[in-house]
Amino acid sequence: MCGIAGVFHHQTDRSIDAQTLVNMAAIMHHRGPDGYGYQIKPEQGVGFSHARLSIIDLNEQRGRQPFMSADQRLMLTHNGEFYDFKRIRADLTARGARFRSKSDSEIVLHLFERYGLDATLKELRGEFAFGLYDEKDQSLYLVRDRFGIKPLYWTETEHGVVFGSELKVLFAHPDVKREFSAEGLYHQLIQVMVPGSTAFAGINQVQPGYVVKVKREHGRLTVSEHKYWDVNFPNEHDYPGDDVDEEQYIEGVRAQLLEAVQHRMTADVPVGCYLSGGIDSCSILGLASASTQTSVKAFTIGFDSDDYDETPIAREMAEATQADHHIMALKANDLYDHFVKTLWHTERTIYNTLGVAKYLMSQQVHEAGYKVVMTGEGSDELFAGYPAFRKDMFLHGLDHLPEIERLEWQQLLEKNNKLFKGAMLAREEFVSEAFNQKMGFTPSCVQPWLSCSSVALPLMSAELRERVTDYDPSKAIADTLDETMLEGRHPLDRAQYVWIKTMLEGQILTWGGDRVDMANSMEARPAFLDHHLAEYAFTVPPHLRIKGNKEKYVLREAMKGLLPETLYKREKFAFMAPPAHTDPEKWKAVEKLAEQFLNQRAVEAAGLLDYEEVVRTFERHQDPNVPAEEQVQLDAVINHMLGVQVLHHHFVATDVPQQAAQRAKELGWVA
Numbered sequence: 001m002c003g004i005a006g007v008f009h010h011q012t013d014r015s016i017d018a019q020t021l022v023n024m025a026a027i028m029h030h031r032g033p034d035g036y037g038y039q040i041k042p043e044q045g046v047g048f049s050h051a052r053l054s055i056i057d058l059n060e061q062r063g064r065q066p067f068m069s070a071d072q073r074l075m076l077t078h079n080g081e082f083y084d085f086k087r088i089r090a091d092l093t094a095r096g097a098r099f100r101s102k103s104d105s106e107i108v109l110h111l112f113e114r115y116g117l118d119a120t121l122k123e124l125r126g127e128f129a130f131g132l133y134d135e136k137d138q139s140l141y142l143v144r145d146r147f148g149i150k151p152l153y154w155t156e157t158e159h160g161v162v163f164g165s166e167l168k169v170l171f172a173h174p175d176v177k178r179e180f181s182a183e184g185l186y187h188q189l190i191q192v193m194v195p196g197s198t199a200f201a202g203i204n205q206v207q208p209g210y211v212v213k214v215k216r217e218h219g220r221l222t223v224s225e226h227k228y229w230d231v232n233f234p235n236e237h238d239y240p241g242d243d244v245d246e247e248q249y250i251e252g253v254r255a256q257l258l259e260a261v262q263h264r265m266t267a268d269v270p271v272g273c274y275l276s277g278g279i280d281s282c283s284i285l286g287l288a289s290a291s292t293q294t295s296v297k298a299f300t301i302g303f304d305s306d307d308y309d310e311t312p313i314a315r316e317m318a319e320a321t322q323a324d325h326h327i328m329a330l331k332a333n334d335l336y337d338h339f340v341k342t343l344w345h346t347e348r349t350i351y352n353t354l355g356v357a358k359y360l361m362s363q364q365v366h367e368a369g370y371k372v373v374m375t376g377e378g379s380d381e382l383f384a385g386y387p388a389f390r391k392d393m394f395l396h397g398l399d400h401l402p403e404i405e406r407l408e409w410q411q412l413l414e415k416n417n418k419l420f421k422g423a424m425l426a427r428e429e430f431v432s433e434a435f436n437q438k439m440g441f442t443p444s445c446v447q448p449w450l451s452c453s454s455v456a457l458p459l460m461s462a463e464l465r466e467r468v469t470d471y472d473p474s475k476a477i478a479d480t481l482d483e484t485m486l487e488g489r490h491p492l493d494r495a496q497y498v499w500i501k502t503m504l505e506g507q508i509l510t511w512g513g514d515r516v517d518m519a520n521s522m523e524a525r526p527a528f529l530d531h532h533l534a535e536y537a538f539t540v541p542p543h544l545r546i547k548g549n550k551e552k553y554v555l556r557e558a559m560k561g562l563l564p565e566t567l568y569k570r571e572k573f574a575f576m577a578p579p580a581h582t583d584p585e586k587w588k589a590v591e592k593l594a595e596q597f598l599n600q601r602a603v604e605a606a607g608l609l610d611y612e613e614v615v616r617t618f619e620r621h622q623d624p625n626v627p628a629e630e631q632v633q634l635d636a637v638i639n640h641m642l643g644v645q646v647l648h649h650h651f652v653a654t655d656v657p658q659q660a661a662q663r664a665k666e667l668g669w670v671a
Helices: 018-026 085-094 104-115 117-123 167-171 182-190 246-263 279-290 311-321 332-337 339-346 354-367 379-383 387-397 403-416 433-439 453-459 462-467 473-478 491-508 510-520 531-537 553-559 565-569 584-597 600-606 611-621 628-653 656-667
Strands: 002-009 036-041 046-052 074-082 126-134 139-144 153-156 160-164 203-205 210-217 220-227 271-274 297-303 324-330 372-375 523-526
Touching: 002 018, 002 074, 002 126, 018 036, 018 046, 018 167, 018 656, 046 074, 046 126, 074 104, 085 104, 104 117, 104 126, 139 160, 153 167, 160 167, 160 220, 167 628, 167 656, 182 453, 182 462, 182 473, 182 628, 246 279, 246 531, 246 553, 271 279, 279 311, 279 372, 279 379, 279 553, 279 565, 297 311, 297 354, 311 324, 311 565, 324 354, 332 339, 332 354, 332 584, 339 354, 339 510, 339 628, 354 510, 379 491, 379 531, 379 553, 387 491, 433 473, 433 491, 453 611, 453 628, 491 510, 510 523, 584 628, 600 611, 600 628, 611 628
Parallel strands: 271 297, 271 372, 297 324, 372 523
Antiparallel strands: 002 046, 002 160, 036 046, 074 126, 126 139, 139 210, 153 160, 153 203, 210 220
16 A cells, blocks of 8 residues: 556657655655655656555565556556465466566556456456556556555646555646635535546546546646446346345345455554444454454544444454554544645545544554454445435435335435435435436435535635536536446436445545545555455345335344344444534634634635625524524534635645655655
8 A cells, every 4th residue: 555656758758857756655655655666767757656565465665556567668666565466376377477576566567468458357356546657558547446445646738647555646746736716616616526526727636446547648738548447237127036045145244344354464463453433344343353463453533423333343352352442532622623634635625524533543453563454344335234225215215105115115214314414415305416317216214415506606706607608517427427338227326326326435535535644654444345345236136125114124134143232233424523413622723723724814815705705604694593404504514614725725825845855854755
């Protein structure tokens, strides 16, 4: 697990500054504090760099990247983990390959040499992002894992293409412009992003399951992309009926998850577990504990709010598995005290301070001497765990139910979803014509964010607001969705597909995952997002994912033997930090940040927001007559207002190339 960076020029005779490559690695030292490396092919106009976090093959010299093939044709810089690599390496060795390290990364070079890229990608299992240059084809391949667990950004400049693991890595290069786009700002204020985009003009993400190919032809670079994997549910009529053998799917889920967990325990350093009070992380800890002879270290976040704190169940699970349990108790003002630093790592706004909590937790994991933890992310996406999925199942997948059963469902949904209104569920039904045309309905998971458009648009400065007068954010998102993956699918499958393509990649795996974990040099391994497990989960009939009103039914049954009874019977609770309006101390911390970043001078200097609308938003939030669910929504909007101002401070107002050069100097990282 590391950080990667690189430059590819239009012209082969344009020199690449080695120290700039090193500076790009230095500014993401948090991703790779165990060493750095760089390689330049001057006659090819290409150079890579790498910051290393050593987890597999701890030998500093042998594991140093970028890697070159024996004939110098291929150059690789890789971030992430490939599982089952020992089997692949042994097979390749038997076929004549000669490995120079014990690193899992090196298998890419040998697979590519023998079989080409398409066949190589089919063999890769895990979370990864890499840049691969092929001198023979004069092409750079930027590749991202199937779910987007690992980040990878790229941009075009006057002289070529620049790529890296984080935005600040690109911004460390003096050719890369640093400015918000009007559309990017709009989406930051409503939380949900257009897949493949960022807040900044001209800065792109490699989408999950995609390859971006940059090829030099006649002294110019051309960029193309293609999808090598997608979330592919069966056609609705291909599922078995109600008389299906449940046990078949229960056994299948159990076997696939156990295999995924065991693969992710492979490391040359200890592997711990994140532990909340949910089925997902408890299942991971239970299987991990059963798979090893030693006690597993478990890390839990505790909040000083009974409505959001899950430590009692986590403690019960830790005791049942004899885990070495570490609980981090957070107080209200802890979260906003670290808000600004967290956003330097997330590089995008956050609607809830859970991202800050996870940043603080990864700090404690690092202090405990751990570099790797397994996590439960992805379970809700595969097995329909979120409140929005139950709502869509009820509205669009259960129209055959008798009226009395539908009424019971509706009453239970309204009761159980009260806590999430304004955040994970929209306050009121929001209809997007673009989504309706694309998939037949507007998924409940995107409604709370799209419904913020009427609040977010007036918040934008007059100049930027003018640029998006005719812009429809919901259409921009819907247009990126592959219609062939939606056509003929069950409504629940369509809803899960949209969540995976938007909120999973754009939120959970970024500011709730990699970015706050790697901020403290800590690798997270989400076992549920093993693509073998995922492909099996896609075949589970919808009525076994949500059975009656019980979400994640098939997973509950698969893990029933190791879960505490209270957890087995418990309804899904979305892991969130308490919103600001729920605690006076937390609100004071918000106001303190607002005094710094949302004062009139700061707002007008950045040119992103309309100061009068900022003031009106705060006044509305403090109105005692505002309903609780609107306060939840306003909490999110205020977090986003603070966020865009903080991002401007970090990446536009600050001289990032100079910051990167200074960091390299402090570290002693020199070309």
